[in-house]
Amino acid sequence: MRWLIRILGVLALLALLSVGAILAVPADRIASVAADRLGQALGREVSLSGAVRPTLWPHLGVRAEGVRVGNPDWVTQGPLIAAEALSLRVPWSAVLSGEVLIDEITLVAPQIMLVRAADGRVSWALAAEAISDAGPATAPAETRNIGITSVRISDGSFAYIDSTTGQTLRIAELDARLGLPADGPATVEGTAEVNGTALTLAATLGAPRALMDGATSLLDVALDWRGGSARFDGRAELAPAFSGDLQVDATDLDPLLAILGAAMPDLPQGYGRDRLALAGQVTLTEAGTAHLRDGRLTLDDTQLTLALDLTPGAERPMIRGTVTGARLVLPSDGSATGGGSGTASDPQQGWSRVPIDVSGLFAADAEIALVVERIEGAGVTLGPVDLRATLDRGRLVLDIERIGTYGGVLAGQFVVNGRSGLSVRSDVILAGVDLNPLMTDLADYDRLEGRGSISLQLLGVGNDMATLMASLEGEGDFALGAGAIRGLDLAGMIRNFDPSFRGEGVRTVFDSVEANFAVAGGILTNDDLLLDAPWGDVTGEGTVNIGAQTLSYRLTPGVLRGEGGARIRVPILVSGAWANPSIRPDLEFLAEQELAEQAERLEAEARARLDAEAARLEEEARRRINAALGTEFDAETTEEAAREVLEQRLREEAEQQLLRLLGRN
Structure with a gap:
């Protein structure tokens, strides 16, 4: 803005000098002197190639055609300013009083070219600025205010080319009116086409003089475009820095984003596809930090309250804050189109092999607290929700304090790590959920009753x-309390070998269901599924290949035939693809079980025969011992008793032999 004020001021002074010499100097001489003086002031080549027409009444003025102010030699895109005509009007009252006051400056078809070189040089750094900045520190001379009642620009154009960023901003069809009074507020109203987008701008700067001197000034800006509007009402300073109320309301942001050379992403419903609005207190500090307080964000029908702080960083900015609201809508299937995210799964083709783009994880670091009353979408309703999201150099951690869901609670941690490739880790527990609404929303299955809990610890790379799915490693478990499966009487079907035990009014009740499982290489393995019920039980074991989307699982119901009766066990094998599994009696397993039972029975019979033969031989041995020793051992005689009897007989026999020996001598 300094260079604009400087140019306008020099133009005004030159106009006064030129008009003062009107009666004595020819018009072409006026043009030559004016161009020379302006060139010296700006340190640029200045030319007035057209006619110069002075006027004396009712205003003192001059009109110059073919105005050109050059750019530095290193700029090849064109002059700094080129206009078909420039006219100035000065009231006689200002001339007589010595004020520098201009009624009107009119620029016809001006073309302005600003360029920033790759090495940081800028084309609008005028010689006057360099002299002012580099000169010795002397006491500043008293400056005189320059008042410009009106500046009119018609059919203008503007270009800004930044070689350091590759950014180009082009403004065409510029029609504007500016007011730059000496001591009052500065105003601007106009229309233009910016990078192909038609805009209408109205702005008021309360104290431009104070702003140029380093103080703050009131600033009111209104911007309108096809499909939206933006308003700012606050204070600003040159730093740049500002603070005030911001309001943006748009049904179409494409025109505004086109100014920056960007395009609006294809947002899903509930995320600003049809309407996006933001209101709140915004602050930009001299240090470059940005702050939003009392923010109110509207995304279609979703309304959120924001408090955010943005701090620039060497590699990426840091965003901290809180997001609260009554309702947050998640994208539903098919609500957005566009590039593949790599998350879809076709039952016929398996998991998607489209690479998952996680580059967005490196756009910023963040620490965000999300607290909403409920989250809706994808057939699921959750709430209340209380979680903390931490994003650090491409690693997102969701610390879930509490998510209320289906009468239960979800808690734990979920990590998405984009460093050196993608990895995902979960350590969560879902406790005390109502199974009927959960299965209805997730799988459109409304026949399961009861409550349950599940825990998961999984890692995928x-x-x-x-x-990802083929690499899953971890473990988990689930437990269901008392419940029922409506529309099916499993006990009746197996007990009576009749598949008609189904339909309305019948159900399979159970007391509990429990299982633990391990996951390795994307394959889930379980061998301890147990459903306990008054009518019997169901056990299960098998594998689920998560990566291949197949399973091989055996369920073995054990149904009591009657009070105190034996259990009837009919194993059922569930195998094949998830999309169309095969469910059939496991006859091979039945045959194996029958063979195993028969082998066990034969083994028991053989063991019984061996035991009987061992008992017979033992009895025969006792009989012979009793006959030989004159004892009366039987099957009830203990080992200790037998030992005592034998020891007694041995002593008696030893005494008899000793007496015979003594008697013989």
């Missing part, structure tokens, strides 16, 4: 869904 891979840059697409197929690789």
Whole structure:
């Protein structure tokens, strides 16, 4: 803005000098002197190639055609300013009083070219600025205010080319009116086409003089475009820095984003596809930090309250804050189109192998607290929700304090790590949920009753869904309390070998269901599923290949035939693809079980025969011992008793032999 004020001021002074010499100097001489003086002031080549027409009444003025102010030699895109005509009007009252006051400056078809070189040089750094900045520190001379009642620009154009960023901003069809009074507020109203987008701008700067001197000034800006509007009402300073109320309301942001050379992403419903609005207190500090307080964000029908702080960083900015609201809508399937995210799974083709783009994780670091009353979408309703999201150099950690869901609670941690490839880790527990609404929303299955809990600890590594699922490692468990399966009487079907035990009014009740499982290489293994019920039980074991989307699982119901009766066990094998599994009696397993039972029975019979033969031989041995020793051992005689009897007989026999020996001598 300094260079604009400087140019306008020099133009005004030159106009006064030129008009003062009107009666004595020819018009072409006026043009030559004016161009020379302006060139010296700006340190640029200045030319007035057209006619110069002075006027004396009712205003003192001059009109110059073919105005050109050059850019530095290193700029090849064109002059700094080129206009078909420039006219100035000065009231006689200002001339007589010595004021520098201009009624009107009119620029016809001006073309302005600003360029920033790759090495940081800028084309609008005028010689006057360099002299002012580099000169010795002397006491500043008293400056005189320059008042410009009106500046009119018609059919203007503007270009800004930044070689350091590759950014180009082009403004065409510029029609504007500016007011720059000496001591009052500065105003601007106009229309233009910016990078192909038609805009209408109205702005008021309360104290431009104070702003140029380093103080703050009131600033009111209104911007309108096809499909939206933006308003700012606050204070600003040159730093740049500002603070005030911001309001943005748009049904179409494409025109505004086109100014920056960007395009609006294809947002899903509930995330600003049809309407996006933001209101709140915004602050930009001299240090470059940005702050939003009392923010109110509207995304279609979703309304959130924001408090955010943005701090620039060497590699990426840091965003801290809180997001609260009554309702947050999640994208539903098919609500957005566009590039593949790599998350879809076709039952016929398996998991997607489209690479998952996680580059967005490196756009910023963040520490965000999310607290909403409920989250809706994808057939699921959750709430209340209280979680903390931490994003650090491409690693996102969701610390879930509490998510109320289906009468229960979800808690734990979920991590998405984009460093050196993608990895995903979960350590969560879902406790005390109502199974009926959960299964109804997730799987459109409304026949399961009861409550249950599940815990998961899983880790996956891979840059697409197929690789992630095939790499899963971890463990988990689930437990269900008393409940029922409506529309099916499993006990009746097996007990009576009749598949008609189904339909309305019948159900399978159970007391509990429990299972533990381990996951390795994307394959879930379980061998301890147990459903306990008054009518019997169901056990299960098998594998679920998560990566291949197949399973091989055996369920073995054990149904009591009657009070105190034996259990009837008919194993059922569930195998094949998830999309169309095969469910059939496991006859092979039945045959194996029958063979095993028969082998066990034969083994028991053989063991019984061996035991009987051992008992017979033992009895025969006792009989012979009793006959030989004159004892009366039987099957009830203990080992200790037998030992005592034998020891007594041995002593008696020894005494008899000793007496015979003594008697013989």
